[in-house]
Amino acid sequence: MNFISDNTAGASAPVMAALSAANDGAASAYGTDAWTARIEGLFADLFEHEVAVSLVTTGTAANSLALACLTRPWGAVLTHQESHVADDECGAPEFFSDGAKLVGLPGAGNKIAPEAVTLALSRLREGALHQVQPQALSITQATECGLIYTPAQVRALKEAATPRGLKLHMDGARFANALVRLGCTPAEITWKAGVDVLSFGGTKNGAWAAEAVVFFEPSLAAEMKWRRKRGGHTLSKGRLIGAQFEGLLADGHWLALARHANAMASRLAEAVVANGAARLAWPCEANAVFLILDAAAQDRLKAAGARYLAWSDTALSDGAPLAPGEVIGRFVMSFATREADVEGLIAVLNATPR
């Protein structure tokens, strides 16, 4: 019962099959192969928009390269103070941007409100010599706490950022999970809502290592070619990533995978809440469940060998602190999570009714 993260599984069978099928014959190197070329077309269809796409193997690279294209070294990226780019990439965005600053905004459940953007912008005065200049806003969809921005919320953030011309980046490491929950089109939650660049995550969704930086305004990608090469992220055998995406995107496979993960999460959340065995730190909107666990629950989980991550309580709403002895446990579901494991977990958690 490993619920540590959605990156502990390998690749889905169709992804693996697509990779095997691609392993034949010669192909042009460094991303000039036919697989990579087809992916750009697939994304244009998917998003109903002209796009410039760069394929890389990690989310760290996707996010950092995307942000580097949006900011100058004296620029600032507004983002949640506990977002993945700010707090979990060991300064990679600073490295790729040659030292731009990530300015952390508060917000319950790691969601940023338009007011927080407006306040931050008021403190970083336009053109003020001594201050870094805000040039991008980065949001995570779904957030690190498993919450989802609606198209209207994304639009409101873009509007708050527009007076200063900030570009909007969406870290979509779990984009598929957010999308199937929202039930909207990929276009509606991205460029139609003001997103300029999307890190489209394939790895957590079911690939080995496949991430796409999708620019909806292709001119923003002008320097991407050089930045990706200098970062060592231009694979010589580009079809390795291209084929994974082909396997993922064919016949809505990626959405089916995300639906499964989300369903597993909902099942857990509902069963535990109904039973009263634990309460939710944040609503379960995607593929992760954040349970507030008392000492007894922690003990039962430990005894059962269930693995999960202890999570920070910083992003809890002000009015709902942890009680002494409580911790937040994060349980993440992936395309590979088995229903039996979830039911087993529920049984452990619900074992002692309150």
Place this chain on the structure above:
Amino acid sequence: MNFISDNTAGASAPVMAALSAANDGAASAYGTDAWTARIEGLFADLFEHEVAVSLVTTGTAANSLALACLTRPWGAVLTHQESHVADDECGAPEFFSDGAKLVGLPGAGNKIAPEAVTLALSRLREGALHQVQPQALSITQATECGLIYTPAQVRALKEAATPRGLKLHMDGARFANALVRLGCTPAEITWKAGVDVLSFGGTKNGAWAAEAVVFFEPSLAAEMKWRRKRGGHTLSKGRLIGAQFEGLLADGHWLALARHANAMASRLAEAVVANGAARLAWPCEANAVFLILDAAAQDRLKAAGARYLAWSDTALSDGAPLAPGEVIGRFVMSFATREADVEGLIAVLNATPR
């Protein structure tokens, strides 16, 4: 008949099989998986020495991270003026090292002589405030012109570099090809000859995207963990690389692949030289053949649809310039090169005897 490079094929069947076999069950993320752990052991056995190993997906990343660990931003890396790290990575070593300088040395066939190292060191005075400080020497095995350093030659280079304490890096994108030609042990051509860090290439050898930075002095790897993460090269599903290497290294598969590629190159070089259809720009010592092609030969190749790369003549020996109309054509053999294609190429080149 595609002889453009040894990176146009996919992965060898055993590598693909190892990857498929690895696609089962949950594994710890970010390089803490069992596959990655085993690889470090395999390399220690292979090199008969304690090693610290970091796995990445590209040669650019392997070389750049290795050099960044050896130099400070005000340091200099001595290397051939047309080496891959100096001339073909779009400044990636400068990026990863925060601006260290690559100082280009001359040398026929892209091989560096100890005298060139000594001369360069004399010009960059120790401790001189205004000059970058040499901290590493990087050589390519086999060189970009297909030549090989013997253990004695590597040792002599290390000795030339030792008075100033330079660390020795070997770019082994084609390490396997060099090794099987030398007929020595991996240890003899690396740490026993003075190599401190090796970029061990798996991709051109038969993997999808698998490179290992092998530190023979583990303390030099102290910062690698952070540098790799910041560079976006710490895959969440680390077994993707680990499994490729497992497939490659099992039962000497990697050496068999390299022997095949070298044999194909030797066959071409010998047949063409025997016929007098073209002369060699440099001796054929690994898996690439550099033919000096006159206009007629170029025409025949074009008519036959043979694909190869036009190569710089800068590294020709001083006494052997190109005649008017001649170009250097690079023909590279890989694990996947078919004998029939080589014979076909020979037939085209030898069609009109001289």
Place this chain on the structure above:
Amino acid sequence: MNFISDNTAGASAPVMAALSAANDGAASAYGTDAWTARIEGLFADLFEHEVAVSLVTTGTAANSLALACLTRPWGAVLTHQESHVADDECGAPEFFSDGAKLVGLPGAGNKIAPEAVTLALSRLREGALHQVQPQALSITQATECGLIYTPAQVRALKEAATPRGLKLHMDGARFANALVRLGCTPAEITWKAGVDVLSFGGTKNGAWAAEAVVFFEPSLAAEMKWRRKRGGHTLSKGRLIGAQFEGLLADGHWLALARHANAMASRLAEAVVANGAARLAWPCEANAVFLILDAAAQDRLKAAGARYLAWSDTALSDGAPLAPGEVIGRFVMSFATREADVEGLIAVLNATPR
């Protein structure tokens, strides 16, 4: 009546005289001159400790170079969220450190409490691959809000930082103002309290452009020579800075200048508070007075042509917010501030008794 800052005056007469006196004969270049050499000795005497000293022309350079010597690119500098290094140097510390992160801590009056350090350290786990690693703590003496750390407070901060081995940097742009107020020795408020590196400010104190980075642990300065040169901060005519410091440090001139500035500030604060014309945002402990000005006071100042800076209210204590219409006005006194101007300012502020 210009109270905008303490950097609007030129140099004090003795500094100017020292510079004139130095303008004779040939001197070795790039900081190897006799003036520069003498300064290191002066600082060793002043601080009763072995020191390594680097002279530069700006506080931005002094702070950024100092912090770059204390951190790696994946390191973090804990500092107040509105400190000068975090908020007023346009990302210079990030530039010089090749992308290290400045982590902002809260604190009224821009003073950091040990508890804030402890909390920040608990959130940035030691050795955690995904997080930047805290390596330095930077405090400002006096703070940007004019407050002063006592030796005991500095010591407590160092102790909070010690479990993780952080080095302690003190931004002493207004070190002299703090020192004369504290009435302790330079040693007591620096290395005896745990400070590893001090940016000793000369410019605001009465020089043209003279700052010294003073390392109390000389080994920390090992890379300074290269960093300063690469940053373009190694003047060829080093006596320009050396002579200014000689003028400043001779006969306690620097302390006299600071005493004057502090006295002017105290006079203003006391007169206005006694009259009730305005209240203080923070106690007046050095050479700046932060007045909470109502609309009427603002009008009177405007009419009188008094110049001051509007200041952020973020660092006010939680229990003392601004009333509607109120702003914080910063009035800074320098060595050159004339008593008549201060009395004039007081007259304007106290014109309408409340």
Place this chain on the structure above:
Amino acid sequence: MNFISDNTAGASAPVMAALSAANDGAASAYGTDAWTARIEGLFADLFEHEVAVSLVTTGTAANSLALACLTRPWGAVLTHQESHVADDECGAPEFFSDGAKLVGLPGAGNKIAPEAVTLALSRLREGALHQVQPQALSITQATECGLIYTPAQVRALKEAATPRGLKLHMDGARFANALVRLGCTPAEITWKAGVDVLSFGGTKNGAWAAEAVVFFEPSLAAEMKWRRKRGGHTLSKGRLIGAQFEGLLADGHWLALARHANAMASRLAEAVVANGAARLAWPCEANAVFLILDAAAQDRLKAAGARYLAWSDTALSDGAPLAPGEVIGRFVMSFATREADVEGLIAVLNATPR
């Protein structure tokens, strides 16, 4: 008899007087003062062209900031392989440009020929993913070997660089010396000949520390404000540099200083050559004399306590190597060089007629 460099003197009397005169009253900080503002006007008049000017204290900063404004991190600056920016600034241009590459071109006397530019451009293919992209050409006027580019030569270089759109930077650390020798207008040797950015040197000319980056195409300076601040080169008391330039530029003082230095150099060169005591390594065209000294001459100089710099022989013309025992001695004259010292030096050198 110190002929080590032209940076061993202090400031000329008029520069010192201008600085003293500026030391009165309050001035706006960070380069918004009246002195700085006037300098931009003075340069516009001097160059008969609209200019954007940034004042800094060192040539390293001026050159590095200028080049950083002209290149991207994956860009290349073509320059002489022994130019000051390539060989004497400890990698500062790489630091300020976030890792751009300086590509060294050959050329006797450190002068670059158009053919060398054309050849270098042919090797760095436009748009080639794996190679850095040439974006600037940097020449030194006068060169480090004391040679001067004529307007026609500068124009020819710009024309060689134009097909790839390179910007032309002139390192004018000794611009005044070149100008008075050429006898042309400042405009003729800069923007009229194709120069886009000039590092206008004041320090060697007679200032303490005053350099100006002069952009003839002001749009190229768009990022200068941020780059200078982040580099710590925005002095708070900007009039320190402004006043020096005011002293230097008033009444052609700068040209008179340069004429003196050049005359001292000519006197030395002519007297020694006429006597046959030494031959010139390169013609004496500015304020430095490069003498090829045999062992006897070296002994006489040593005995007399004459100080000079031993110089590299790399930039000698191919046909004129040093004989065994010979070295190149560099003797540099400055505004402060006394005629008596030059005559004394001549006497030493000419003591033993050949």
